[in-house]
Structure formats: C-alpha cells, structure tokens
Amino acid sequence: MSLTEESHAPAELPEAEAFTLIDADGNAVPVQQRRGYELPDLDMLKELYRRMVIARRWETQVTALTRQGRLSTYPSARGQEASEIGTVMAMQETDWLFPTYRDSIAVGTRGVVTAELLSGFRGNWHCGWDPNEHRIAPQATPLATQILHAVGLATAAKLKGDPIATVAFIGDGATSEGDAHEGFNFAGVWQAPTVFIIQNNQFAISVPIAKQTRARMLADKAVGYGIPGYHVDGNDVAAVYAVVSEALERARGGGGPTIIECLTYRIDPHTNSDDPSRYRDAADVEAWKTRDPVTRLEHYLKSEGALDDELRQSIEDESERIAAAMRDAMNQEPALDPMELFEHVYNEPRASLVEQRDALKAELDDANAHVHTHTHTHVEKRNS
Amino acid sequence: MSLTEESHAPAELPEAEAFTLIDADGNAVPVQQRRGYELPDLDMLKELYRRMVIARRWETQVTALTRQGRLSTYPSARGQEASEIGTVMAMQETDWLFPTYRDSIAVGTRGVVTAELLSGFRGNWHCGWDPNEHRIAPQATPLATQILHAVGLATAAKLKGDPIATVAFIGDGATSEGDAHEGFNFAGVWQAPTVFIIQNNQFAISVPIAKQTRARMLADKAVGYGIPGYHVDGNDVAAVYAVVSEALERARGGGGPTIIECLTYRIDPHTNSDDPSRYRDAADVEAWKTRDPVTRLEHYLKSEGALDDELRQSIEDESERIAAAMRDAMNQEPALDPMELFEHVYNEPRASLVEQRDALKAELDDANAHVHTHTHTHVEKRNS
Amino acid sequence: MAETAAPSSETRSEAPEKAAKPLTMAAALNSAMRDALTEDPNVVIFGEDVGQLGGVFRVTSGLMNDFGEDRVWDSPLAESGIIGTAIGMAMYGLRPVVEMQFDAFSYPAFEQIVSHVAKMRNRTRGRVSLPIVIRIPTSGGIGGVEHHSDSSEAYWTHTPGLTVVTPSNPADAYSMLREAIASDDPVIFLEPKSHYWVKQSAEPAGTPLPMNKAAVVREGTDVTLISYGPTVAVALTTAELAADEGLSIEVIDLRSLSPFDDETVGASVRKTSRAAVIHEAAQFGGYGAEVAARVTEREFFSLAAPVLRITGADIPFPPPLLEKYYLPHPERILTALSTWEWDA
Amino acid sequence: MAETAAPSSETRSEAPEKAAKPLTMAAALNSAMRDALTEDPNVVIFGEDVGQLGGVFRVTSGLMNDFGEDRVWDSPLAESGIIGTAIGMAMYGLRPVVEMQFDAFSYPAFEQIVSHVAKMRNRTRGRVSLPIVIRIPTSGGIGGVEHHSDSSEAYWTHTPGLTVVTPSNPADAYSMLREAIASDDPVIFLEPKSHYWVKQSAEPAGTPLPMNKAAVVREGTDVTLISYGPTVAVALTTAELAADEGLSIEVIDLRSLSPFDDETVGASVRKTSRAAVIHEAAQFGGYGAEVAARVTEREFFSLAAPVLRITGADIPFPPPLLEKYYLPHPERILTALSTWEWDA
Ligand SMILES: Cc1ncc(C[n+]2csc(CCOP(=O)(O)OP(=O)(O)O)c2C)c(N)n1
Ligand SMILES: Cc1ncc(C[n+]2csc(CCOP(=O)(O)OP(=O)(O)O)c2C)c(N)n1
C-alpha cells in the first residue's frame, strides 16, 4: 500500500450558507434545505441535549471556582456546546480525540472525570488522564500543533489497517499557524482518516476573524488541500452531529479527511483573566445568546413533545449532582509530590537527574528539619 | 489607514486549464481563448525571446563550469525560462524581487552581474549583490521563508504610500511548508501588494507534486486566502508576462495580492549533484522538451515574420559574448579575506568578536611566518 | 490560556505619560514604545493581541488608539509570519517592534529568527541590517500553565547575529527598550513577566547605563552572584540574608546576555574570587554554562572555587503548583554556596 | 541545494547486506535501518526524499524498494509536519525514524520538537512515550552552501526530554542507531555529514558500547581532548601530532551529548588534570560551555588549568571558500593548548 495516489481530488467550493438542521428558533428546517442529511433521531437529540446541559452546568461551576482562585486559569467553551458535544458524540470509542485547552467539555463528555480533567488548569500535572485509556490526547496549548498529531495517529491506524478515525479541534485563530496548513495538507496527501473541526468562535483572544483571513470562510481552505469542506452552524448540535458523523464514517471507510468549520461564538471571556470589554460589544454577545445551542434544542424537543418537565427536571438534577461532585473534587487538595518532577522526563534513568532529585530531597528534608529556622545558617564563611 | 478590512473576498475557483497565449507549437491561441488578455506586442515578445536565449546560454555555461568544479553547486532553471523571465520582465524597477536558489536567471535578467550573482554558488559570500541597489533580496534557501519577507516589504511600502509591488518566487514543494501558508494568509489579510509566483516544476528534488498536495492544482490554494489565483502555462512566456503584468498593476494600484501557479518542468537535475534517473523517466523529460519555452516563441516570432536569421544570429552572438564574459568572470579567483568573516555579524562592534578575529589573524600570521614548519612546535609540555 | 497573571483592571488601562517616573515595568515598557513611536515614524508595532487589547499583559495598552492602526496593529496568529513580515518591513526602512506572546510561542518562528533575522546582515556583507526588536515575556514565577513559563535565552544567545538583553527593573526596561529600538541590530528583548507589575519607585539616576553593560547592583567582597532578569531580585534577597551571616555578596545584573560584559564580571570575580550564576532555565547547556565557562577561562587563577550554577533542574518547567520547587530561591543559593570549601 | 557533497554514484547505490563490516558511515546507518525495519514491523521511515531517492546523502538508499511504501516513504516537504505526524504515529505504537535534511531545516520543526517531542512523556506523567528518532546530517566540512553546515546540538541538548547522540565512526553509527530506534525515548541522532563517505574498515569489537557512554578512543596522560561527531577525527590527528612533541593526549569521543557521561570524562580529567573541548558550532553558549562548566564543577581541584574551548567563532557558519578558517584544526588546538601555563 502507498499512502498517496496519483489522482488528485476535484475542486469544489463549500456551500456558503452555514448548514443548519434546527434553526436558532428551535425549528427544524424544511427537508429540501437539509442537503440530504437526516435529523438525528429523538433519542439521540435528547441525549445531546442532556450532555449539553450537563456540560454547561459543569463549566459554569468551573468558572465560578476559577474566580474563587481554585484553578490557575480556565478557558470556557460557553456558547460552543453544540460544536463540542455534537462532535464527540459522533465519535466511536475507538476513535481518538485531539482537543485544545478550549475543549474541556468535549473531554469530559468522552468520560474523563473532573479531577483528572482539570488537573492542568488547577496547576497540577498537565495532563491528568491516561491518553491511551480514553483515546484522548492531552489538551494542546501550542496552537495548531495538535492537528498534526491527529493526522499522524490516523495515518498509523490506516497503515495498521485499523478502521478508526481521529478528530482534531482547532480554533479560528489557530488556522493562521503554519502547522494548520501542514496538518490539512499531510491529511490530504496521505488521505488520513482525520476530521478537523474548526471552531470558529470568531475571536482569537481579542483578534476578530476578519484579521485572520481574507477568505469568505474558513471552510474554503479545504479547496487548497483537495479535501471536502463544510460550513456548519456550530450552534446547531443536530447539524454538527450529522455532518461529523458522516465525515467520520467516510474517514473510517478509507475516504480520507474532512474539514468542518463550525460557526459559533465564544460567550465567555477568552479565559477568566481576559477582559472582553476592551475589544467587543456586549451587544454582540447578547445577539449571539439568542442563537444559544441549548435553548434552541430545548425548544425543538419540547415542540416535538420529547422533553416534558419531568425529564427536564431530572436532567437538571443530574447536572446539579455533577456540579456538586465537581465542586467536591476541586475541594480536595491534589496530592503533590515534588520528587515526581524527575520521574517522567525520560524512560531511561539519568544519573544527573537522580543527582538533582536527591538535591531537592535534601533541601526539603533540611527545610523540614529546620522549620522556623533559616536553613542558610550553616553557610559559614570560614576563609577568604 | 488600517491594513485589514471587514469585508471578505468572494470565493472563486481558478480556471482548471492552464492559461496559454502561445501554445506548445508556437501558435497563438484563438482570441476567444485568451480570457481577455492581450498578447504582448511583438517588440516585447522579441525582447522576451532575447532574454530567454541569453539566460539559457548563460545557464548552460554555468552548469558546465559547475561540472568542472568551479562552483560549489548550481540549481539550474532550464525549461523554466518563461516563468522566470516572463515574471521579472513584467516588473518595474522599483518593484522588489524575492528569489530562491532556483531563480538565478531571473536575478541576472534584472541586471545583477555574474560575479555578484554567482558569489554564493561559487562558495564565496552568500549574497554577492547589494539588495538595495537592485531591489532583489538574497536568494533564499530555507524554503518558503522568503515569501513572508516579500509580504512584509510590500506592506511597508503600502504603509508608506509607495506604489510598488513585490514578487516572490516559490517552488511547488515549498508550498507544503507552513511559511507558504503564513505568507499567503498575511498577504490576503493585509492586502499586501505581492505577487506570488509558484513555479510548479513538478518536483521537489525527487518528490513529485502528487506527494505534495491532493489539490487539483496549486492555484486552488488561493481560494483559502481570498486571493485571486491563476493557473498559467509556465512554458508560455507570453501568458506569464500578461498575467503577471496584470497582477502587478493590480497590486500597485491597491488591489492586493495574487497567486499565480506557473506549470512548468525542471529539465535539468535538481542541482549538479542530483541523479534524476533514480526518480523519473527520461521519457518524461523528453516529452516536456517538446513544450520548450524558447523554441515555441521562436516558432511564433518566425511565423509572424518578427525573427529573421539576422536577428537570431545577433541574439546568439550576444549570448555567446555573455557566456564568454561569464566564463572569464568565473576564471578570476574571488578575492577572499578571512578577516571579513567577523565584520558583518553586527553593526555594533563586539569585543569578543574582535578577540576571535585577532586570534585568527595571529594564527594566519604565524602560519605565514612558519611556512613549511609545524606551528605546533611551540607547544611545550613544561610541567605535569 | 495566555493570561494567567494579568494585572488588575486599573493597572491595565494605565498608559503613563512620561518615562521619568515609571511605576511598573509594564508601564516603563509602554512609555518606551510610546516615545519611540512619537520620535520615529518608522517604528511600528504588531503581533498577536498587541493592538486593541494592548497585549495579554497590557504592555502595549493604548498605543493603537493613540498612534493609529497603521503604526500599531493586530496581526494574524502566526509567529513565523510575524517575524518573516517584520524582516521584509525592516528591509524597507521600518523598525518593527514585535511581540511573541510567550517564549514557547516564539518557537514557531525559530527558523525565521535563526536563519534570517540573525544572519541577514552577515550574508549581505553588511548591506542589509534588520533593526527589529522581538519582545518576549519570559520565564516563570506567575503560576502559568504549561508552555507559559519557558526561559528561552540559551537558544538565542547561542545564535550569532542576535543581541539578547533583559531588564530587571522599570528604569532599565525603559532605557534598554529605547536603545533596542534605536539599534540597527536585531534585538531579542526578554521581559521577566513576573516583574511586570512589581512597582519600583526608583528613578533612573543620571544617564542610563548602555544596554550592553552589566550593572553591579550591590557591592560585596566575598562572592559574585551573577543574575539577570527575574533572578536579580532573588540574588539581592540572597545577598541581604547572607549579610546577616557576615557573608558579603556582590550582585551583578547582566542586563545584556549577548554580548557578555566580560569586563564588569571579570573585575568583580577578581575581587571576590568566587562566583555563582543563577537562572530559571534548565541547567544543562543553559546560559549559566557559558557564564561559568567564560569566567573560568578568563579568571581561572583568581578563582578559589568552581563557579556554581544555581538554576532550574533539567526537566520541563513544572506545573504551577510545583514551580516553587524548581525556581532558584535564596535558601537554595545559600546552601549551594556552603558547598564550596571555604577554607581551601 | 541540498547535495553539495553527494557521493559518487557507485557508493550511492550500495545498500550493504549486513552490519558486521560496514565500510562507510552511510552504509552502516543504512544497515541499521534495514535491520530495524526487518526486526520490528512498527519501525517506519519517512521524510523528504528518503524514499525513491534514498535521501540526498543516499543514507536510506534501497529501503523503500525493499520494504515497500507503507514502511518507507516520501512525505510532503514540511519539517514541522514530519515531526508532528511522527508524534501521532508514535502515540499509536509506531517507531518513526525521520530525517531532517540539514540542521537548519530542522528549525521549522523546532516547536514540535521542543514543546511536544521533548515534553510528551513528562506532561502525561509517563503514560505516553514517543519512540521517535530524528536523524540530522550535521555540521560542516563538505563545502556546503549557506544553511547547509550548521551544528544544532546546543539547541537540543539544552532541551530536557531529548536524548542527543552522535557517532563518529561506522561501527558506532550502526550500534547507536539501532539502540536509538529501540529506545522508548525520543532521540536526536546527529550524523556528521563530512563522515558519511569516509571508509573505515574497523569492525566493532565485541559488544558495542551503550549509546549513552563516552569512549576513550586514544589513551594519554597529559591532556584530555573532549570531542564528538566530526571533531573526533580532528582530536585524533591532534593527538598524533602532539605525540611527536612528547605531549600525551587522551581523546574522548563523547558519543552521547545528552546524557553526558560524567564518569568517563571525570576519570580522564582526574588523570590528566587538563581538558579541552572541541566542536564546530559557535562558542558562545555552545555545547562546549556545558562541558567546560560541568567538568570544572566536578573536577575543579584536579584541574591545573582552565578547560579550553576550541570551537567555531561566534559568527554564522562561513561560506565554503572560507570554512577552513572557521573549523577547528589540529594546529589551532595545539596553539590553544600552548596558552596554558604548563609550569603553573
Ligand atoms: C503557538 C501559539 N501562539 C500563541 C499562543 C497564545 N494563545 C493562546 S490561545 C490564543 C488564541 C487562540 O484563538 P483560537 O485559535 O481562535 O482559539 P480559541 O481560543 O478562540 O478557542 C493565543 C494567541 C499559543 N497558545 N500558541
Ligand atoms: C526548510 C527547508 N527544508 C528543506 C530544504 C532542502 N531542499 C532544498 S531544495 C528542496 C526541494 C524544493 O522543491 P521546490 O520547492 O519544488 O523547488 P525547486 O527546487 O523544484 O525549484 C529541498 C527539500 C530547504 N532548503 N529548506
């Protein structure tokens, strides 16, 4: 087998209009506007709703705890729940996820528990979960770098004949990085089973999308890689779920990568320490709130008679329980062992690291022994 | 003034068929196939012909000298003369050129004399000419890096209100680099007056274009940047000249950047030390020779009665004279002063570099003084 | 992710009028850019979030508003692109001052910096200079999450063609940034991010020391402590503690990492006959190795003991909750000094 | 641009069958990869021109043909992409061996190498190892044009999480590359390009020395010359010349740059009481600084003189016609040794 084929893809422009199945008012769009996609069935929609409600409640709690100083920092995905949850719910267990710092709720939805999930943002070890257990890479901070990892892992699976796909999240701002290009391009050339989810939340910290690209939309980038590109209403979880599901199936079936731009909006500040009043109008935020992913699905489910008060209450109760458990988890001080700093740098033990570890150990032992005295009293200038 | 506008460009796919004005047989294509472009007038076509003949003769000579070991290495553009010369002849004196190692004949056509032009390939100082005098940046080796420089200079000119444009050459392989993406993207966002000439000579050393991109063609990349993209027959100097001229005018007039893919073929090895028999069929090379840029223009000019034997002979004589002068220039040993190695690293003098320079000076003086004796005789182990 | 230790909002919007009395290092840097923009129309500032927001540390706060978007603007999010276009601008006579948001986010620009910024003047035989200032908020100490606390100085100082400087206080921040912007050589300007909001009322006394000179910031007779950027404060505290014990420490603030001020350091070491260097970066191949090697080369016979290095361990910068175990601190330095055989 | 010193065509196509008797370093490296590909189905090789062409130095010659395009293949031309995808592959159990065509062309991958390759194991608390080998034809000496002769070791060795090794002869090239591929840690494998075509008939004697140990390649009593990669040959010639003068030089081939073999080097320095380190890279902040600093730290009271550094100057690597003035050579080394006060 060779990874590359002589044939090139035909060029096609993505549809300009963001694809929607359930509109901002919670109405399903007419069948002829569905571009051949089916609405997810009601059970799935209920599940998507449940997950989004839980995610939002959980994240609201995290943000509150961050304000109280219990986390070092936290980048919230509020407003982006449809893109986050719609994507990961379309994945199979054997697929791999490559998230960014923004995508904690996607990681949580895939089953990583709070204590492990928030390890890094609490200021503890960067990646708190076992990537192999969950098939979730550590959340990437160096922008766009993770999409290459996703392409590499997908290619390895392809070479081994495993029918899995990888999903890489990437922000609108990060698409300007060289690695975004290299990731899309390698995926195209190697026909890697990778689905790229560009979450266009319209800001890179303070910088609006108009300063990131002159293109009509980010999905247009797909053309330059011979990859199918889609522009999706990223606040419509039904549309996200449908398009991502299709792309993942295509990928697992040997049909190569897909670029999906989810048009959405970051409702919260970039992180807790950001001050969006410096760069955007509160009115814009309000306008986007009318397109809220959770509310719109709630409307739809209600109009379909699929969400009665009882179910709604039970989901809310569940969310509260999860938020409370989450608060408890964060109230437990993480176990910290400074000696562990030296443990994971290499597989092969290194004498010099052992020396440095022992020096720290001695320092700490010494400090313990001399609590309340200055450890430096033994510095004596005997000569000179 | 702000560099970026809120409005985004409309998306349009470049025409698939490479644009040609004078076909491989030397016939002008019918007017209705000219997409609104005019054939360059006969005087210009004769000048383009003259420059291509000279360039090819000159480069043939360089290659011969390289084989004799008079140059460290030389990457020839044989077969690509139409792209190289058509591009630079469309430039104005005040425009800036950002060439790669491949583009020596473009640099020479802009007026840099052989001794300066070949300085680096001879193994002497990397850039032999004064970039400010010729408005030509040093030939770039780190692939794709130069297009960012071109965008930066163009943006500076735009900020200062100077109506100039910059031209950046880039190879097909180099379009895979992150910097290619960043260059195209910054140019789009800042509407920089830069014309990107992608010389798709179908190989990056040994790697064919099919392994660089899955896209239909490289010009398709333009879509992702909201930049006009063109696919041009890079062996037709008339088409190259026409399309580049238009793009440069647009750029100088504030209309922003353009990506032009010139479809051509590298007839010679990658450099003198490459062995193309390891990766491509000689038959392919022969097939591409039938699309030769010089021969086709010669046919056309003859058919138009614009190139008689006398003119042809005079151009050939001129080429021979230039080749001979070139040979002479290469026969002169370059003046080398090792002390100069320390002169240009910084504007501000550095004590440590002066120390190092003086140490080299002492070493060389010492070596001169002790010619035929070993300089190390003064190492005496007096103790220990 | 980028703003772990952003200042309080009052401090943020403060864009002081004059340089004479800078209160914080952020304010001093802001003044320096403001004055440079005012005096030289060729100075431009661009990078990620440096315009509208004023940078994630608010160091460029107010500049876009006051000088307009053709002097100060937000670029696309791509570091190689920022440096690459700055090169082209510098070739056309501009003097770009660009920001890399954190050390680790300068790495995508490594090729442009090492292969072009550092080498352009040399490869063109002095014909093309690149007066570019690359500002980088450097080092740890603010509890930054992963990738936000690197100290990258060893990468830059090993690269011929670059000038690398780092201020440790507001007065130096102002004068050194002015000098860096005025320099025709490209300058890597490392700003210790843990110091942005430390107020310092000290006014610059008289003519500021040139950017390429080290400063003796505390005189002493027994030991020379060589520090720079964020470790100057640590060295000064150490000296204070040591004084109580009768150990007289001379503290040097290198200010310029490349070039290295052999004269000032050498004079001190010849006086004290003992030296130690302190930095946050990993020890192996760190900047301290150069300091130790060159001080030893030049002053071997004055040295009563080997030059010590008190630095970060040879591990990636730790998570916030563990950084205190990593960062050099006065007790650790004093303990290290005590390992010398003082009566040898 | 890439092939200034390509071998003659006979040598090129040579893809030797077994490792026992490598003739050139290129052949030994080729054998090592061939044997690794044969023994472990998870080993894959990709990069620029490494497939069909066999690499610009022909080091991977024949491997794609013999193992197929799903084991050995040509990637798109993008170094960050090569390293980034190798990371993903390694996470899925493959053992990628990738090539950066020259040191300077690894710089676009700097972020992927420093922020991910080096840190992945640490940030995941040991759960994700990256068994990646990054092969880089390093250093000068072949008259390469601009950007083709850098020595990048100081950048990598300062980066915790990386293992950095460099062979100086065919036997080591074989055994060290095998060990690097077998290692679960990421390894930067620096191949001195000036040595690719130097034939060496010496067969590896007995069990090869582990990759992380230095070798005493010539014994001596008066001076320890510390060398690696391309400078081992220079050190040996120097020792030869010095012997004629009655100066007995012990030559160490470090082999492993990170970790550093303190034991072997320390033992030698304690014996000779004098040391010098030789490398091609610029001196300031070069690898030699670490060698000098740590040898001095550990063996200060054994040292009769400061550790000397005989290295490239603090300038960009010179053009081919001038490189002889830059590269360390035996006369220069002997002159440097003569600056020591031998009777001090
Ligand atoms: C290579 C790199 N450069 C800069 C940063 C600093 N930074 C962190 S988040 C961010 C903005 C990213 O915007 P976007 O990609 O749109 O994602 P979002 O935060 O909106 O989810 C920046 C500049 C970084 N993390 N990595
Ligand atoms: C960043 C970088 N990586 C690798 C190389 C080595 N290299 C020199 S030329 C070349 C092939 C370039 O192909 P292409 O861009 O198509 O240009 P062409 O040589 O065909 O004109 C390679 C890989 C380089 N010069 N720079």
Ligand SMILES: [Mg+2]
């Ligand atoms: Mg965003």
Ligand SMILES: [Mg+2]
């Ligand atoms: Mg090419």
